[in-house]
Amino acid sequence: MLIKTVSPDATPSLVRKFCIGLFSLIFPDDCRICEQPLRQVSRVPVCPACLAKPEPLTAEYFCAQCRAPFRNAFPLDEQGLCALCRRGVSGFDAAYSYGFYEGDLRELIHLFKYGRVQTLAKPLGRFLALALPREESFDAIVPMPLHWRKRWQRGFNQADLLAREISRRTHTPVRHALRRVRFTATQAGLTNAKRRQNVSGAFRAKGEQALRGQRVLVVDDVMTTGSTAAACARALKMAGARQVVLLTLARTDRRIGFDLQLRDSNYFGSTEHAQS
Numbered sequence: 001m002l003i004k005t006v007s008p009d010a011t012p013s014l015v016r017k018f019c020i021g022l023f024s025l026i027f028p029d030d031c032r033i034c035e036q037p038l039r040q041v042s043r044v045p046v047c048p049a050c051l052a053k054p055e056p057l058t059a060e061y062f063c064a065q066c067r068a069p070f071r072n073a074f075p076l077d078e079q080g081l082c083a084l085c086r087r088g089v090s091g092f093d094a095a096y097s098y099g100f101y102e103g104d105l106r107e108l109i110h111l112f113k114y115g116r117v118q119t120l121a122k123p124l125g126r127f128l129a130l131a132l133p134r135e136e137s138f139d140a141i142v143p144m145p146l147h148w149r150k151r152w153q154r155g156f157n158q159a160d161l162l163a164r165e166i167s168r169r170t171h172t173p174v175r176h177a178l179r180r181v182r183f184t185a186t187q188a189g190l191t192n193a194k195r196r197q198n199v200s201g202a203f204r205a206k207g208e209q210a211l212r213g214q215r216v217l218v219v220d221d222v223m224t225t226g227s228t229a230a231a232c233a234r235a236l237k238m239a240g241a242r243q244v245v246l247l248t249l250a251r252t253d254r255r256i257g258f259d260l261q262l263r264d265s266n267y268f269g270s271t272e273h274a275q276s
């Protein structure tokens with residue numbers, strides 16, 4: 001038998017919601033990054049100063065093929081190719097990122113993704129737009145898919161929200177052309193070779209030749225070794241894509257010793273830093 005209970009605050013809940021809404025309008029929160037009181041009423045709980053802080057990456061070295069940036073020449077061979085392109089496994093034609101995955105940019109991405117502040121998609125989308133060269137144009141924008149389990153846990157796919165922002169700015173349609181078919185283990189703490197093993201075959205295109213002849217822009221929040229992006233690019237090319245370009249907010253810096261640091265999962269502060 002169902003017993004209906006009336007909680008004491010069930011009736012005035014609308015009034016309460018209204019009051020809380022009004023209160024937060026008059027007394028906005030503190031900035032979730034610097035904790036200074038927010039002076040402007042905004043749906044984004046981060047102050048304009050903190051939103052302006054992340055700097056575009058300044059790298060002196062780029063892979064000659066995928067344009068992945070590096071702070072020194074160590075990961076590049078004599079032809080100027082990065083390890084992925086050297087082994088012919090990158091699969092994507094170019095990879096653009098706004099900044100390095102550190103400092104203010106990393107904090108904003110954490111707040112967006114793990115703090116679930118979805119309204120950050122808009123200001124973060126601005127960084128993506130800045131990272132994309134003006135001469136590039138695409139037929140479709142594909143958000144990096146999340147496995148349904150992870151999407152369910154988080155409640156949204158951060159890449160989806162970012163893709164929508166870029167779509168709005170470039171007037172290019174978003175296509176959910178890929179599916180994540182395997183729940184891949186978390187990437188943090190794995191060696192590069194293990195990472196590739198972990199994600200290879202993790203993607204399936206929805207429909208054969210669904211992207212025939214198209215130039216595709218894949219959007220994601222963070223690029224680490226590029227092995228997830230490479231697996232994704234391969235699946236898109238199998239679906240007929242002519243060109244696959246990756247656009248991310250941030251990429252990890254592959255300096256000397258970075259691979260060693262990767263094995264220590266504490267390097268990322270926690271093991272939450274996965275492939276997605």
Ligand SMILES: [Zn+2]
Pocket residue numbers: 031032033034035036046047048049050051
């Ligand atoms: Zn702030």
Ligand SMILES: [Zn+2]
Pocket residue numbers: 063064065066067068081082083084085086090
């Ligand atoms: Zn490369």
